[in-house]
Amino acid sequence: MQSIDQEGKTVEEALEKALAALDKTQDDVDYEILDEGSKGVLGVGARPILIRVRAKDTLEITNLKTLMSTFLTELDVNFSDLDAQLNKNDIVKINMNTEDAAILIGKHGQTLDAIQYIFNQVLHDTKYKLMVDISGYKEKHNLKLVETVKKIASTVIHSGRRITLKPMTAFERRIVHEAVKEFPELSTKSIGVEPDRRVVISLLNAPEYEPAAERPRYTNNRSNGGGYQNRGNSYQPREGGYQPRDNGNSEGQPNRGNSYQPREGGYQPRDNSGSGGGYQNRGNSYQPREGGYQPRDNSGSGGG
Structure with missing residues (x-):
């Protein structure tokens, strides 16, 4: 049970300070006077009033503490200082100390969140919300x-x-x-x-938030005539789809849309049967040296 000892010049002042420290209202606590204090003589020997304020445990909170204790015992977890506090907004905070804190907390607190979720389901039919903490982690x-x-x-x-x-x-x-x-x-x-x-x-006066709409997914269905489907009428496929080349023409390269005319008769190999040596006449644009290539004469005097 949560409690606090508080001093004050009057009981009301001490109680007000205690309620602020406990974050509770007067209906949520009980208190007792430990020392009525003394005014002393001319201020000498004066003592403030001392009271002890305890938070009330509702039946739900008492049962919740018992359930948590049973849960940890079944897990074979050694724990101490199990406490439950009722804070503002009907939030019940359960805290404990244990040597197995790392196991119960888990990575990034995931195990602790799971435990908290389970116990909140137990409180589903009540007005309370539960926060489970271990060794002050949460x-x-x-x-x-x-x-x-x-x-x-x-x-x-x-x-x-x-x-x-x-x-x-x-x-x-x-x-x-x-x-x-x-x-x-x-x-x-x-x-x-x-x-x-x-x-x-x-x-505060910002426009209403609207999540971005999901982008539509396109399919790979194809029409009977070939080509890709019309995606939102933004693309018009070629009529009849893809047309293969016609390789049934005469010799040489096929006619590609009448934009290319192949050489009549197709490809002609070089004629290497000509006499006289040298390179053959390539379309009468080059005239070879008569007699072809002549080797250098190294028989002359004077070296070379």
């Missing part, structure tokens, strides 16, 4: 989340652009909504479905 995570959200909120104010956060649990989204309430010029909205539900932070 409290540190939530403080870091609030700090990050405040930085993002400042960015939205200065840029005027909405920002969509990563997917979060229902409890984390609740923390985001509460943190953004400190910025009166901003608003928040949850979008999507679990487990990808997320929060959008935008200016």
Whole structure:
């Protein structure tokens, strides 16, 4: 059970301070006076009033603590300091210490979130929401989340652009909504479905958020006449589809749309039967040296 000892000049002052520290209302607590204090003589020897304030445990919270204790015992987990606190907004916080914290928390707190989800299902028919914490892990995570959200909120104010956060649990989204309430010029909205539900932070008078429409997928169906299908009437296929080349023409290259005329008779090989040596006449554009190639005469005097 959560409790606190608080001093004050009067009982009312001490109780008010205790309620603020416990984050509760007077209906949620019981208190007793430990020391009525003393005014002393001319202020000498004066003592403040001392009271002890305890949070009340509802039947649901008592049963929840018992259920959590049984759950951890069945898992053969050694734990201590199991405590349940009822905070504002009907949020019940369960905290404990254990040497098996790493196992129960899991990677990025996934195992801890799973445990919290199971117990929230138990409280489904009640007004309470449960937050399970182990060795203060979740409290540190939530403080870091609030700090990050405040930085993002400042960015939205200065840029005027909405920002969509990563997917979060229902409890984390609740923390985001509460943190953004400190910025009166901003608003928040949850979008999507679990487990990808997320929060959008935008200016208060920003246009309504509309998720981008999914891009249509094209099919590879082909028409009877060949070619690709008309995709949204933006592309018109060639009538009759693809037409293969006609290789039934006469010798030489086929006629490609009448834009190319092959040489009459097709390809003609070189005639290497000519006499006189040298290269053959290629279309009468080159005249070889008479007698063909003549080797250099190295028999002359004087060297060469």
